[in-house]
Amino acid sequence: MHNGQQIGGEYDYVRRNSNSYNPAFMDIVNSNDLRCNVGATAGSTKTYDVKAGDRIGLKVFNNEDIEHPGPGFFYMSKAPGSVANYDGSGDWFKVWQSGPVGAPNTNEGWGTWRARTMEFNLPKSLPDGEYLLRGEHIGIHENHIECAQIRVTGGGSGTPSPTVKIPGVYKTTDPALTYNFWGSGGAYQMPGPAVWSG
Template sequence: MLAPVVALLALASQALAHYTFPDLVVGGAKSADWVNIRRTNNYNTQAPVTDVKSADFRCYTSETQATATTATVAAGSQLGIWADQAVYHPGVVNVYMAKAPSGTDVASWDGSGNVWFKVYQISAVTDGGKTISWPAQNQAGYTFTVPKNLPSGQYLVRIEQIALHVAQTFGGAQFYISCGQINVTGGGSGTPGPLVAIPGVYTGNEPGILININYPIPANYTQPGPAVWSG
């Protein structure tokens, strides 16, 4: 009977290591869960998305069909996206934004098309193959600056934490995803880009997604996705 018990404990431990991103932090104040962020399918299970071509790869709401309350955020200010527990798995972070079309309430917009641009990332730190470390690991959440020159308007803001602990086979990378809704005020006249579609931004074969981080230790790491647009 020992083996089944050990297996169950291992599964329980693995489940505890998963997480969601249910909270925005605006003006230093953290929202309640799923207020400014659309409730994801995994709000109970915490299960990741592994298919980068799935419709769920965008906002992970195919089952919940959720919308959220739109938070007001000033261009040039700090915006945080917080997890429900420490981000346990080693990996990297990307934050994308997409502007709702003029006259469209972001709460009713699905974010389809080549409309997403990257505003923030946390990559790996390497030293030529001796060690690799993950600054995004064991964090409660992530804070970044909303670009000062970002045009005013309503946006989806999407986080993905890519867990790479079992990414040595295709489909092994785990994506922890959520989308918040914000209204940017006091913005500028920048032109965000490059623009990508989600899904569509990745194939799953990128060297930063299909990778063995354990052995041999990677000599370098290539962050998936386009360059960050800082404004």
């Protein structure tokens, strides 16, 4: 999605994974597959041009809704050169998140419930360059991870922080990953670093 419009086809700008289904999160939390999903390499993926401040995002496959309770995130990692040759081993920073908006042990208690897209505005101070844009939805019982390739222009001199490595951003013991949706419905603790808003 770019400024409210769907751009390209399913894998034009998103790296194609080799997973016929979404990964079991605990199986890949310590693997490089946590970056962009199992087998997701650049291949023939194109890089899409955007400007700092633009509204961008990812949509669900086949125009379906997000029908799994849980939080949504966007992370970005700047490629040292061409993003098409970048494996995502550098620093990542979080640029957006959506958590509970009500009781986290209910479907409707999540901001992403029944959403067709996850979208945000790129910080205007984001430095120019080529980036991996990692969309993630931690479904309480199913997870989604994809990476798009974007080229940012018209940006500023901001310093995105805090930065993390992926894998390494989560641990299998994190309360966010062990939350029991069918349990008492206590407070949900958002995983990962703080959001960098520029």
